[in-house]
Amino acid sequence: MRKLMCSLSGGRCEVSRKSVGRKLVCVLALLVATALLAFPSVAAAERTQVGLSVPFLVGKGDMERMYAGGVRTLRVSLQWQFIELAPGQYDFRRYDQFFLDAAQVGITILPIVEGTPPFVPHTAAAYPTGAGGLARFEEVMQVLAARYGPGGRLFADNPGTPHRPVRTWQIWNEPNLGIYSPDGRPSPRSYATLLAAGNRGLRSADLGAEVVLAALAPGAAYGEREFLRRLLELRSAVSSFDSVAIHPYAPKPGDIKRQFRELASLLKKTGERDRPVWVTEFGWSTDGPKSAYQRKSRGGQAKALHQAATYFKNQNDLRLRGTLWFGWRDTAPYEASISSRIWQPYTGLFSFGGVVKPAWRVFSAAAGGRAGREPLP
Secondary structure, three states: OOOOOEOOEOOEEEEOOOOOHHHHHHHHHHHHHHHHHHOOOHHHHOOOEEEEEEOOOOOHHHHHHHHHOOOOEEEEEEEHHHOEEEOOEEEOOOOHHHHHHHHHHOOEEEEEEEOOOOOOOOOOOOOOOOHHHHHHHHHHHHHHHHHHOOOOHHHHHOOOOOOOOOOEEEEOOOOOOHHHOHHHOOOHHHHHHHHHHHHHHHHHHOOOOEEEOOOOOOOOOOOHHHHHHHHHOOHHHHOOOOEEEEOOOOOOOHHHHHHHHHHHHHHHHOOOOOOEEEEEEEOOEOOOOOOOOOEOOHHHHHHHHHHHHHHHHHOOOOEEEEEEEEOOEOOOOOOOOOOOOOOHHHOOOEOOOOOEOHHHHHHHHHHOOOOOOOOOO
């Protein structure tokens, strides 16, 4: 990977190929060594987090309410196409304030990096497969870790903000779905090349970073267990991640137990039983078409969340790093014509209008927080 030289101004960064990159390598090495002394390893810091996964950026007021409710980990998408505007030209202004707000509130961000920019050949919401695109992805992961990781530039430029760096990164989303796969054809081998590139980029800026596999969609045409099994057969993949992720969506909470046991069995058979596991999304909706298999009443949503949280706390099948409920506040509904099974806009713990749902109190109890009855503004 070529050396990086960044000229930062107002959240912008341009990468140069100049040979003076040697000095930056020395600086990065010093930062990495300092970070490794200051921050414990993934294994040493491992504990189960109860948090949220949100499909959009939230403001500081929302974060403060989350924190009061017990949230300490918040998973959010970092869209590559909104960060690298042209090859080697980075603009962080879309995300900088979000990371600063989270650090001030006391919430740690778990970013999922996805969204290929238009100047990199790709299809739909898929990741790149060509050498040039993979090199660009490797570089963007290094740049992100150098900005938001230990000793990151964002915190250096804002010394009054608590130093709460990103140590855990997830690479892409549900690559066993056609929309997220090159040419609509899911491929464990092609995802492994993306994973390896992302891992190289992260490690070059933060040797202690935790790399999380993309979670796989349950019920997809390319089954999640088969996709993961084939992925774990690839040496390049096994050496490029630390933790596994799962999205155990299911009509009934009891079905989550089956998914956990199947994943535990697969990890054992492939010699990976000691890998930590993140539940990076789970949840049930309170609205949507009646055919949506995740739909429940508001009381049913709360009951399902309670049953799932109880199981997560007591299960012995997997080494859980965290369980992240998908949704904070209901979003504006999609057009009904898009799909008869759309339920994702209604998984929030608050309604679109900000009214508390019963599930919020259940969630806060599981997270060790204080729910409060006040609506969101």
